[in-house]
Amino acid sequence: FAGARDAFERAADFCASWKEAGRGGLPSHEGEGLEDADFERFGFEPVMAWQSLPQFEMACVAVLNSPAVRRTAPGRAGLRDAVARAAELSGEPFQYLVYALAVLDEEPFVAIDRATGAGFALRASGIGDNFQLHTLLADALIGGGHLPGTAPSPEAAAMCRDLPGQTPTTGSFNLVGADGEWIWNEGNPADVPVVDGVRLLVLDPPPYERGWAAGRFFPGMTGDLVLERVLNAEESRALLAQVAQPGR
Template identity: 25%
Template sequence: MLESEVHSMLAVMEEPEPTEDSLARCARQVLFAAAQSDHDQRQAALDRLARVFENYGGAKAGYLSVICGALVEHGCDPAPLASPLFLRIQDILPKAIELCQRCESRSSEYHTGDATTATSDSQFKTVLERRSDEFPDLAAAWTDLDRFGPATVAVLSTSSQWRAMAHCFQQPLQQIMHRHQAARWIARLLAVIDDGQLLVIEPATLSGWPARISGVADNFQLQTLLMGTTTDNGLDASSALSSSALDVARGIGPQQSPEEVVGRWNFYSWQALQPDLQLPIEPDSAGQKHKILDAGLPAEIPLFAGHHVLLLGPRTSPHCWASQRSFGHLKASLDCEPALDPESCREWLNRMLQRSRPDGETGSDSCR
């Protein structure tokens, strides 16, 4: 059944100008048949569709991307799809960047000093519509990058291997991610740390531990994982955390669950450390400057001695968020190593303080 539906889909795509309705109908039938098929049949379907992936653009590419992405999310090996998909992105990304630059140059002519972000976005979209007629090839690349989003996210979510292969796209994507939705999501996925070193210390209690981090998309997810592991590593995560919320954060449960997660800590970078080896008291300016935002990315956490360092301080105001993760099929892990003893924590903190103070002074004798 699935083989027949794939054959019908490809026949419609061979038509010079198939209707949107016919493409949508064929795509629905392929996805329905895939749900009733076994793994080998789905893999055979993906292999066949991947062979023609580079041949299509426009609406055809969009439906092909959705189908291939769904097959990967249902357990198919993405290897046959990854190479043609990345080749397409390599081709269209420079064109999308060029269109963005042309549009921003033109929209800046209408920009006023007091314009809001919303106004700037509106101006950009207006110019984009006008310039799309002027540069149809660039506009097609801009749209195709959106259409390839589902397949790209699916492939990159499966393993660090594919993220490493596509890492060359991260910097170019960052040039347009403020304007292009698919570019923003793909760039965020490529920024995910794989098997990175994390060092967590709570200065107030001289508690902490090193850990390995993989697949964590944002700091909301990171804090949830921390609260699920600290009971075995020397810190008291007093906020209640359900097993279902922890499974969501680990990528082994559904992408979201109905409950809310209540934050336990404020995160700070190592540069926030004060001479007494403690964190600043908010709203101290140093505390605000070096506070790590929940909505930020783990990759943005500053490094010290090869570790992304998190200093934990108490929540200064209640904060909760929905139990969810950004990428439904991206597995995440936080593997903690044995807890540090207080003297080891103090030694780490003194090293950080020494690095952060231009005059080379360390903390007071009582803190050494």
């Protein structure tokens, strides 16, 4: 992580210098668009840092598949900041690394079904994106008999945990944050706003039918969403009272 942070910081400096020099679009990481003089003009190490970013991204994502690394390895916050700056200056999202650095473990969630007022306390670990979160949420709440609706297949839920592969599934909810904004399936669980120390999701009916390939965003990362308890009516009402109406 320290080496990756250094590479992303140097690469961000290279991107800034390249733009200041008026060179137009950035060169490819393979070197297309670079001139021999650029190594002297911008510095050998910043140029090589820019070229090394795909390898650093793959290496970091690989080790972040391990829960022990995610929970104990230092340097994640500094690396996250360096990646964000490089992404801003380059226009490249570095999505796999950004999402891997955002993965939550043993994270408390509360889901409240707006129609019935039923609330549920859950705990999430190793979930890479909200397609995976959505599928596991429907499995726990609809598949577990707590809410009406059509649950994802057992195979779809298993593929979101640890079974290899992907299989078609259909969305069961519209996920909404406490601020009233939709929680998009394309995002990740860290997008869900925190209320009273937990990430609070409101479940609305889906505004349209949407399907996707259920599975893990990171095939080497085991994911899980565990239902810990059903909230009592008073708890659910108190949390739902803090939720804004959907803004989109």
